[in-house]
Amino acid sequence: MIENLALAETPLVNKHKELSAKLAPFGGWLMPIQYSGIIEEHSWVRKNCGLFDICHMGEFMIQADLAKSNLGNLVTIDLAGMPPGSCRYGFMLNEQAGIIDDLLVYRIAAAEWMFVVNAATTDGDFAHLKKHLTAETTLKNASQSLGKLDLQGPLSADVLEELAGPGIRQLRYYTFAYFELLGEKIIISRTGYTGELGYELYMPNNKIPQLWDKLLSDKRARPIGLGARDTLRLEMGYSLYGQDIDKNITPLEAGLGHFIDWNKEFIGKAALLKQKQNGSSRRMICFVADSRRSPRHNYRIVYKGREAGAVTSGSFSPSLGAGIGMGYVGNEIAIGGQIVLSEGTISINAKVTDKPFYKNGSAKSGEIK
Amino acid sequence: MIIPEDLLYTREHEWAKIDGDRAIMGITDFAQSSLGDITFIDLPKPGAKVEQSKWCATVESVKAASDVYAPLSGEVLKANTELTNHPELVNKSAYETGWFAEIKCSDLGEKNKLMNSAQYKEYVQGLSK
Secondary structure (H helix, E strand, C coil): CHHHCCCEECCCHHHHHHCCCEEEEECCEEEEEECCCHHHHHHHHHHCEEEEECCCCEEEEEECCCCCCCHHHHCCCCHHHCCCCEEEEEEEECCCCCEEEEEEEEEEECCEEEEEECCCCHHHHHHHHHHHCCCCCEEEECCCCEEEEEEECCCHHHHHHHHHCHHHHHCCCCEEEEEEECCEEEEEECCCCCCCCEEEEEEEHHHHHHHHHHHHCCCCEEECCHHHHHHHHHHCCCCCECCCECCCCCCCCCCCHHHCCCCCCCCCHHHHHHHHHHCCCCEEEEEEECCCCCCCCCCEEEECCEEEEEEEEEEEECCCCEEEEEEEECCCCCCCCEEEEEECCEEEEEEEECCCCCCCCCCCCCCCC | CCCCCCCEECCCCEEEEEECCEEEEEECHHHHHHHCCEEEEECCCCCCEECECCEEEEEEECCCEEEEEECCCEEEEEECCHHHHCCCHHHHCCCCCCCCEEEEECCHHHHHHCECHHHHHHHHHHHCC
16 A cells, blocks of 8 residues: 555564554554454453564663763653662653653663653654753664564463563563573563553564564464554553643643652743642543443543533443543543543443553552552 | 355445345445454434435444444334344354344335445455555
8 A cells, every 4th residue: 555655664564464464554653453353352461461563662772870961851750769670651741841752761770771752753752852962961762773572461471481581570560671582681671551460572673573473482472463552551541642642731631740750850840830730721531431332532522511522542441341531621520420422423421430440450460569 | 255145235335135125234244354343333223214325323343433324225123132232243243143234125226226246346356455
């Protein structure tokens, strides 16, 4: 197809074709949407173990001594407070406190960092960092050479242990370490986007196909497409950049204020602080339909007969057997509030709820409570 | 791609099986395969009047909600209520257990506007090029 010509391809595109995946554009990349079927893949990850091609995401390698570099000002995360070997989730904001991107930061050593960013925003993020970082900082875009596979599901430790050794079980939630795999020393973190126990593996692109085959040779692991990745993350209430959050939305409006460290300086802090004090004209709500009907992007949210906002993400939840979604409304609607989601001939009754929608995820299993 | 010979087809990927003045309708194997996992179907209601090529049902998959159009005009006699709790039957068997509704046709002349299996096969092959 002509529109696919400009799309980037991951090192696994031929593997996906061999597996008869449905491929579609996502964030400028030709990506596998599904293999056997979204619901089957979704359930497999909740019960067993799934492997995701996430090579489209961007990685920046940064050398920055926090005493000299202004790196800390570019993210909402308290970089100084991160022990080496830990990961944190947070944001890069613009001066208006709008979200330029959400990202994961890895502290590799005292003055060494990896930023993992969204595919569609990689170039913009890089330009933003380059523009603001002082000369004391070295910034390298490793996205073209570094690939990433996510292994997610309650059996992912069992599967990965065969390749990485028993050390994998020592990894706590949101930490990482170097492991020797296929002759490479690679970063593996205990992180993910599914709510299940899982790992993200950063491997040079040329060895990604070999790692993919090796992990899938274990029959407990199956390939999972972006379709199920989306339903899995939505069941956890995780935001998707470009859909639930963007440069015109602040972390407070998105209900993500707990990822802001207020004890440090960062670009956008003044605007965010002002919003924290004065309040905002919109906030994110989560809702569950009273049927199998799915709310969808841009459906209207109607509360007490009046249009109150719009759906940003919505889907059928395989785990709940009901439609779920999230979106922004102008005024507070309390948990339990009844709303209607509508579009054309479709009208769905739903109830405002808290997140996550799915509460039995294994992500933090084995953690000391 | 399954395209039974004894059915008639629309360009919107519905099928009809005509028996006397009655027709059973549903969506084709191509349609269910394109939609992926079907999660909900808003079925035509018994007693409702439907009109050829006009909206008569909505089918929802994980990915999208799609309109379904009546292949023939008439009155809905029966809907396949099994699909209410088991919409996945359409994925498993689009032409048998996954049927949508039975219609009492008001104008059988309308079937000239539908494609036979050979025509539909050619049409679908053209789409996937």
